[in-house]
Amino acid sequence: MGAVPDAEGPARRFWVRFRKESVFAAYTPFVVCLASGRLELETFRHYIAQDVYFLRAFARAYEMAEECADDDDAKMSISELRKAILEEMKMHDAIVEEWGVDLTKESTPNLATVKYTDFLLATAAGKIEGGKGPIKIATPFEKTKIAAYTLGAMTPCMRLYAFLGKELQSFLDPGETNHLYKKWIENYSSESFESSALQTEELLDKLSISLTGEELEVIEKLYHQAMKLEIDFFSAQPIVQQTVVPLSRVQDPAEHQLIIFSDFDLTCTVVDSSAILAEIAILTAPKADQIGPENVNARKSSADLRNSWDALSSLYTEEHEQCIESIIPSEEAKVETFNYEGLCEALEQLSDFEKRANSRVIESGVLKGVNLEDIKRAGERLILQDGCPGFFQQIVNKKEELNADVHILSYCWCGDLIRSAFSSGGLNVVNIHSNEFTYEESVSTGEIVMKVESPMDKARAFKDVLSHSDNGKHVSIYIGDSVGDLLCLLEADVGIVVGSSSSLRRVGHQFGVSFVPLFTGLVKKQREFVDGDSSSWKGLSGILYTVSSWAEIHAFILGP
Known part of the structure; x- marks a missing residue:
């Protein structure tokens, strides 16, 4: 710089x-x-x-x-x-x-x-x-x-x-x-x-x-x-x-559909949605002295919810770190060549862990009694990463011209929070793939319909969308920030990593994944393009591209 x-x-x-x-x-x-x-x-x-x-x-x-x-x-x-x-x-x-x-x-x-x-x-x-x-x-x-x-x-x-x-x-x-x-x-x-x-x-x-x-x-x-x-x-x-940028102009919209996938938590957002949902539950819960002994079905008090959530969060962090360490037993075991099959097997462990952690949240009743209107208001106020809303807005505005589609794949427990976050910026046509709260008269029951809770679930949803694309001809881009995004990042024609997750890089390196700054990768692609080599982007190359901001993603795909 x-x-x-x-x-x-x-x-x-x-x-x-x-x-x-x-x-x-x-x-x-x-x-x-x-x-x-x-x-x-x-x-x-x-x-x-x-x-x-x-x-x-x-x-x-x-x-x-x-x-x-x-x-x-x-x-x-x-x-x-x-x-x-x-x-x-x-x-x-x-x-x-x-x-x-x-x-x-x-x-x-x-x-x-x-x-x-x-x-x-x-x-x-x-x-x-x-x-x-x-x-x-x-x-x-x-x-x-x-x-x-x-x-x-x-x-x-x-x-x-x-x-x-x-x-x-x-x-x-x-x-x-x-x-x-x-x-x-x-x-x-x-x-x-x-x-x-x-x-x-x-x-x-x-x-x-x-x-x-x-x-x-x-x-x-x-x-x-x-x-x-x-x-x-x-x-x-x-x-x-011929050039490799901007991607949306290099690809012929008449021949290829541009399909953009993105994670939500900490890729689009500044804070994790699970913490926001828990905070809504805690702030709207009654105080301990407001709960009478006669009301056995009342929600937990705000203090009890805070204690439950803190315990769940600490346990999640501790077990997540243990899971990552089990995937990466030692530096000596690191492989030099890209090993997708080995990565899939390793991430099955992470999938099992995520499911256990989600079950604990449901059993705890922490999310019971949250009002849908409170969730929507929180979504409207949710701070998104600088440049993220503008990028998606331009994609949506030029949807027909670009032959483009946008899909959000998220572990978020509540799709309503994501829909509210995007719709507040006018992005009602973004496709959301996430888990969902269950409600009784707009009040959450504490149960969650789990649709996307593991790397394998994300990969399945990703492939399902691509299987229904126009004529099967498409260019796919996946934007993510965590280990849970690794399979989708690698399956996509272009996998873009935002943020600086050390666990994502450690697991990736363990299975031969290379992380290349996007601009460096583009310059290399341009050299290959001019030399007559294929410059097309293809998934499962073992290469992921890193960016420091959404401005880079915007510039690469759409240009100024």
Whole structure:
């Protein structure tokens, strides 16, 4: 990952807030092909010609910002940054000459380039939109703020390029001499460029010191707008070669259905649903002194329920760890080749454990007496992982266009909680496969209809959905976070792991499963694609792909 300034100033805060969006630039066909070293020369020539317009706009914006600054140190810093841009333009001139780019033939900027350069130069000229309309620059003092606004519109681009440079550097083999874009990558991953990016961020922080909260909000808005326009710029680069991203556009919807499966607890959610359901039961239960001796059928008191739940939770955690340890007897027993059959046998132990644990919950009566309306309200307030609802919403909105379907496979005890969590965001058409509470007049009996309580149950539900897909032709994606998802993750054409479950990785490694960062896997696929090898995704390859956020999943499947 690219570095960020040490001080907790606006530049760092803004980058942290919007860094997930940098993923959308990295996952564009242009950057993935560039990282693979197999980007078509004509595409790179076009990009270089377009980037010249960016650099010219940067040089002019620095010049305009320097005129607005009233501090000698600030003026000097802006002047130094402008000189760095001019040096970068010299590097571009060398690349232009090396690649034979004729700027007289490619002198027209494309729409994405124009949008950013117009935005930047308008900002530097003081034509800025605030929260209440255009900001009026009436006095010399107000004019000095333009320098800060201008830096706010430039800083994310510098940081984004430094971020991409560092990301792509990892794909350069020190001994490799035929990577066509080595010089470009080395420039943006260099210490000198990182220094320029940091200098820009430090200057933004300095120019922002005297600004009000409202004026900082304007800079944040400019920063975010610049980031989005930069991503649009990378997305707009014309790619004529076949690519592996975004997946939904690579696959022909007329031939293949896109079927997306996801776990729910801790994959979509921030907290586990079992704890939420138990908390509902505890909070809605009567106090001990409210239960009379004559009412023998009354619910347990909230204190008794709390004690029961704590005991059940502790026992579950202890036995789950013991079960995992029994699956992984020793490091020496680890196999190097993918052994799916051995994994299935091992997970039968986990299946038996999950069933025993669920039986204990039912027998305890902890979930008896919970009202359906309370469950629905809890679902509506359930916090989902950042980027998860937006991803599914876009899939649902484009369901027909993409020929896509979404299925949630979950151990959750109560499907109503999941349905409420998704329907509150307008996602009523997501298919839910989970367990279900039983009710009498909208009040839970404490019994649970168990449909999905083990890895084997999930795998069966997964295969059943695929068996009913259009013409049997499909591309399946499974997104999960735990050992219970392993079989589905491996059976899917693309298995994506979110989170950092150590038990998932330990069990996977024990049976020869490889965990590869998704972006790394895409670059490798792109190289194989161009080399003429099959780039199709196929299940049971023994490879799972890891991501750090839902933004990566969104960028990979749907693009920006």
